[in-house]
Amino acid sequence: MTEPCIIVTGGAGFIGANFIQQWIAAESAAVINLDKLTYAGNPESLRDIAAHPRYSFVHADIVDFDVVAALLAKCRPYAVVNFAAESHVDRSIHGPGDFVRTNMVGTFQLLEAVRGYWSVLSADAKKNFRFLHVSTDEVYGSLQAGDPPFTERTPYSPNSPYSASKAGSDHLVRAYHHTYGLPAITTNCSNNYGPYQFPEKLIPLIILNALAGKPLPVYGDGMNVRDWLYVGDHCTAIRLALARGRVGETYNIGGDNERTNIEVVRTVCKILDAQRPQAQPYASLITFVTDRPGHDRRYAIDATKSRAELGWRAAETFASGIAKTVRWYLDNPDWVQSVVTGAYRTWLEKNYRDRGGR
Numbered sequence: 001m002t003e004p005c006i007i008v009t010g011g012a013g014f015i016g017a018n019f020i021q022q023w024i025a026a027e028s029a030a031v032i033n034l035d036k037l038t039y040a041g042n043p044e045s046l047r048d049i050a051a052h053p054r055y056s057f058v059h060a061d062i063v064d065f066d067v068v069a070a071l072l073a074k075c076r077p078y079a080v081v082n083f084a085a086e087s088h089v090d091r092s093i094h095g096p097g098d099f100v101r102t103n104m105v106g107t108f109q110l111l112e113a114v115r116g117y118w119s120v121l122s123a124d125a126k127k128n129f130r131f132l133h134v135s136t137d138e139v140y141g142s143l144q145a146g147d148p149p150f151t152e153r154t155p156y157s158p159n160s161p162y163s164a165s166k167a168g169s170d171h172l173v174r175a176y177h178h179t180y181g182l183p184a185i186t187t188n189c190s191n192n193y194g195p196y197q198f199p200e201k202l203i204p205l206i207i208l209n210a211l212a213g214k215p216l217p218v219y220g221d222g223m224n225v226r227d228w229l230y231v232g233d234h235c236t237a238i239r240l241a242l243a244r245g246r247v248g249e250t251y252n253i254g255g256d257n258e259r260t261n262i263e264v265v266r267t268v269c270k271i272l273d274a275q276r277p278q279a280q281p282y283a284s285l286i287t288f289v290t291d292r293p294g295h296d297r298r299y300a301i302d303a304t305k306s307r308a309e310l311g312w313r314a315a316e317t318f319a320s321g322i323a324k325t326v327r328w329y330l331d332n333p334d335w336v337q338s339v340v341t342g343a344y345r346t347w348l349e350k351n352y353r354d355r356g357g358r
C-alpha cells in the first residue's frame, strides 16, 4: 500500500511554497511538488522542508503530458492542486505568449493527463479524487466604486492577457467536470501578500525599492483598488476546499480588505519608518508613473459561499498581515538576494524605463 499523497504544481512559487509549508505542518499526506522553475520558482522558498520525509520535488513542465502522466501513474495521488501559472499582469502585457502556453495549454495538458489517470481508478478512488484549480478574481473583470463585489455567479470578463489566459483555464476545468465527470473544484482568490512573494508584485517591490532608496512607482492616480488577503489565509481556504468543497463548484476567496494602491504604499512606508528609520520618511520616494495599459480599476470579493460551505475565516487583518510581511522581508535578506538576479534587474528596466515620473 502506497503512502497517501497529493501533487502540487507550481509549488516553488509564492503561494505554492506557502501552501506546501502549511500542508506539511497541518496535514498527514505527502506532497510532491512539480515545478518548471521559471524566474518565479525558487527552491530557496522551500529550504526549511526540502529534506522532510513527506516532501519531494520533480523538475517538470505541466505542458509535458508524458512526464505528468508518468508521475501520476507512479505516485498515485488522491488530489492534484494546480498553482502552476505565469502570474504577473505587466509581464503578460509585454509578452502574452508564455501565458497562453502555460496557463491555457499547460492546464489542458495537465487535465488530459489527470483524466487518463483518474478514469481507470477504482470506483471509490475515483469518487474521492480531487483536481483543485487555483484561479483569480481577475477573471471577473473590473468594478467601479459602489458596484457589489464579485460572487461566484458574476459573468467572466477578463481584461488582460493574464486574466484571459486564467479564464480560459477555468473554462477548461469546468468543461472537464461537466463532460467527463472529473471531480474538479476551482477557487478564485483576490490579491495575496506575504512571505516569499517575488518582488515584481506591488508590496514586495515597494518594500525593496524603499530599502534601496529607489523611487516607489505608483501607476496612474494610485486610486485603483485591490482586496488584499494574507497568503496563509488563502492556503487554509484551499485546504478546506479540498477537504469539504463540493465537486463542480467554484469558491471565491477574499480578504474583505479593499485598499487603494496609494493607501497600501503609504502603509508600507509608515511601517518601514518605524522599523528602519531614515533621514527622510520613505513616502518621500513615492513617484506617480504612467499607468498600466487596460488597468482594472477595482476588484472586490464576496466570500460568503466559502465561509458558509467551507467554514473558512481569514485569521489575519490587513494591519497584522502587512506588519508580518514587512518584518519578513527585513529578516530575510538572503532570500531577497537569491531572487534579485540579473534577470530581475532586466525586468525592472523593461517595465519602468518608459513610464517616467509624473
Ligand code: NAD
Residues within 6 Å of the ligand: 009, 010, 011, 012, 013, 014, 015, 016, 034, 035, 036, 037, 038, 039, 040, 041, 042, 060, 061, 062, 063, 082, 083, 084, 085, 086, 087, 088, 102, 106, 134, 135, 136, 137, 166, 188, 189, 190, 191, 192, 193, 198
Ligand atoms: P508565482 O508566479 O509566484 O509562481 C508560479 C509558479 O509556477 C513558479 O514556481 C513557476 O516556476 C511555476 N510554473 C510556471 N510555469 C510552469 C509550468 N509550465 N510548469 C510547471 N510549473 C510552472 O505565482 P503565485 O503568485 O504563487 O500564484 C500561484 C497561482 O495562484 C497562479 O495560478 C495564480 O494565477 C493564482 N493566484 C495568484 C494570486 C496572487 O495574488 N499572487 C491571487 C489569486 C490567484
Ligand code: DAU
Residues within 6 Å of the ligand: 087, 088, 089, 090, 135, 136, 137, 138, 189, 190, 191, 192, 200, 201, 202, 203, 205, 217, 218, 219, 220, 224, 225, 226, 261, 292, 299
Ligand atoms: O487579484 C489577484 C491577482 O493579483 C493575481 O491573480 C495575480 O497573479 C497577482 O499578480 C495580482 O495582480 P495585480 O495586477 O493586482 O497585482 P500587482 O502586485 O502587479 O499590482 C497591484 C496593484 O498595484 C495594481 O493595481 C497595479 C499597481 N502597481 C503595481 C506595480 C507592480 C503599481 O501601482 N506599481 C507597480 O510598480
